[in-house]
Amino acid sequence: GAITDKERLRRVVFGAVYKTPVTDMHTHLYAPAFEGLGLWGVDHLLTYHYLIAETMRQTPLSHEEFQSLDRRAMAEHVWKTLFVDHSPYSEACRGVLTTLGRLGLDVSSRDLSAYRKWYDGLTYRRFVDLVFSAAGVKTVVMTNDPFDPRERELWLKKGDALTRDPRFRPSLRIDPLLFDWGNQYRVLRELGYDVGPVFSADDHRTVEETRRFLIDWGRRMDALYLGASFPPDFDYPSDSPASQLLDHCVLEACGRLNVPFAMMVGVRRRVNPSLGLAGDMVGRARVEAVERICARHPARRFFVTMLSRENQHELAVLARKFRNLMVFGCWWFLNNPSLVEEITEMRCELLGTAFIPQHSDARVLDQLIYKWDHSRRVIARVLCRKYEDLFDTGWRMEPREIERDVSDLLDRNFWKFVKGSI
Template structure:
């Protein structure tokens, strides 16, 4: 390793045919008594001084520092300049690449240097070299290899170069929105001198550091519709579920033959539905929509590039069948694969205990232990938020509780004890209306004559001939209407939230059943929502914390303003139709500019487990671009962050801000 001295007073002696450089030693040996004059001179005139920690070396290697110019320069001069500024690994890659091409170095053809293996090799060397120049000793790095720590965790001394490459994508790949897949380790450990404030990240190195940190951060997914493998058919995963996701169903019907009607389509077996969508959106057309591209990203991440290239749906199904044939065990193994591939530490589900199909997995003889490491619960409470007296009364009566406000509170407490939720939640439409004080209905007594039939918190009571709860995932998105004057809101929901210290999460702005024939694929006209209700809720209930996400692009700016005014409000994610790259970029940029790191940048809203892979790899790419630009602006203004500070900030945006808000 060449270690040019970093001091500005570095001495070099140039002779007729060679240059002598002064390098620095990793440590001085304090076990020996060395006088200040202990400079040792060798026969060839080179010297070293253990007391002062330097040595001299020769380096006559000339390298071409640019493919556009034929001029060469001494390699040691180039490395010395970089080392003096203690640059990040990306800054050394060009010098290492030039050395590999130099006749006095690697003497490799330049065309080989443009191949992926040698580029990865150059990045790996740059990583180790930058660390040692910053102050990490070779002995310490070797000890990490021996102990299989950090980037060396799986292979130790046999660690592949790919695991050490600091930046997994180039600036051009990033600009093309190459999926930024999670890698389960930081290439630079937290104890490295490269992380310290003495080694600031320059604007030129910023994109590489930010991309590396975003790729390596583990995230918390604040809102999904996933359920664990132990919930049987309610746990959705596999290629047929991916292809029949409601986004793709809606896209299919935009161009489907007139002879194919939605009722006929939904009457078909799911594999047949999936085949029709595959043919229409992936074979007859290029899958360039975000939802279709997401399927491709997911399959490639699972190593199915060849099947994708051949448009081989049968081959793709064979991959999934190897898991599906092993029942719950196979589903659990696939779940572990998804979480390790996506870098999701855990997701927060949408749980409806009032749906008898789901409730059986929480209580009663079918109750099962589930993967609480990856799956956390959230209790859906729309009827309480809406003041839906008839539904609440029906739920209490049928479950054997007193039909009183205290009975309603105890009902909610008991389900919270069962599910141990991270928060309670509800979805609201864009056009909810809060009546004026004059028009408010007076609180009335509970109707004790509510029907005592099975079911609880159903969307419509049995007395209204409601359909039985289904398990197709549609009911958890039925919107509520906030009635902020309801006694259920103030005396039940908010009271329990305060006593249990549970936040209330709101998804605001959905308009359902625009085209009922398409079922969930027919939801989602986006309209501007009245934000004043959220403002009043934050004011009226200062002890309750609110989490909020919004469907309309037009609500995003006002949401940022509200979050800056209320300490008990936390903004999270880009929901539903805002969960597209162009929207994520715009919304995240605005939030960083207005809120700093006091928000959570994304949630997946995934309904199919596989979707965690593409929703997070696509989002990581966009968020890395946004943060790179913001940090570069900060550096130009005069504030150069350390790598430790960038890692801290990235962790906040991907879940730590949420944890701090919850604490």
């Protein structure tokens, strides 16, 4: 029956958020069939690039010295620097501890060698089962990059053997195509697509062949969406190759494949190149560029996340104007409890239940556990406040209505948008 007191209301909300299986719409994880591309285990947890950035602030080693260590030595150095010599309360450090704890390890022992020993008896395949169940995740979307030589070889060699595990679904990532045409056109040529060294919308052969490449690879991967990250100064429409490619190739291919395009906007790559993946920066983006894309392409669907806190309000308001825009996630430097809380609350207030609150961006399988544990806690807290405010109006809800909303947020909104059925 209807919920008649706030105590029960809170129990129902927390219960729904914790037991609803998640679809994680953007990760860097790989199915076991991807032969060794999938990262897992405590040494990879400790050498996550988020932790490397933090370590480099506290260690006497130069980044080159650090990079010259082998994986185990790097992990030991991070452990000593961030966990032993200082307290590990940063979000990325805390994540390691949440993960180990939820796997049943004794976090209070601080015994890295015991953690390593625990992993020794496992295989990736078995660990996948364990992590998905501990994390309450049913499906993750991978980031599949045909411009990565190792990955490309696997797709060419194994084809749809890579897509048989329904827990790992592909997405086709195309940053190199949009932002590095001058080098990457060669990859297309090698794969048998007759494209030229300079992208121009007037070069019909190149336009046709690039479309064909995207459609072929979208099909080969059975990609749920095409996607790319964008710098903050990305402008649209413009003469830039990225803008031209979007109009003439990418969005055409999305139409033919009937899939959305995912835009992750606001990253300035390699402001400190010596840090590698850890050297990227955030910048305030031009929301108008996304506005014009949505307006010009009403038949296309766009998943959009932005990296800068300053863009969040504008983006949420924009989603009120365009039903072909689905806001998702608190990306990368925003994936901290204080910011997830503020952003999720604002999105609830502006968009009701019509957004996707979070994705994990996990690069190491084990991270699914902490990313979702930490996000769920914040999302549940925010939803409790929203339902309590609703309760105060005199509105009464059945538990199944709350469960419906939560499964929209954590799972169904993504699939409905992919299918174009909202």
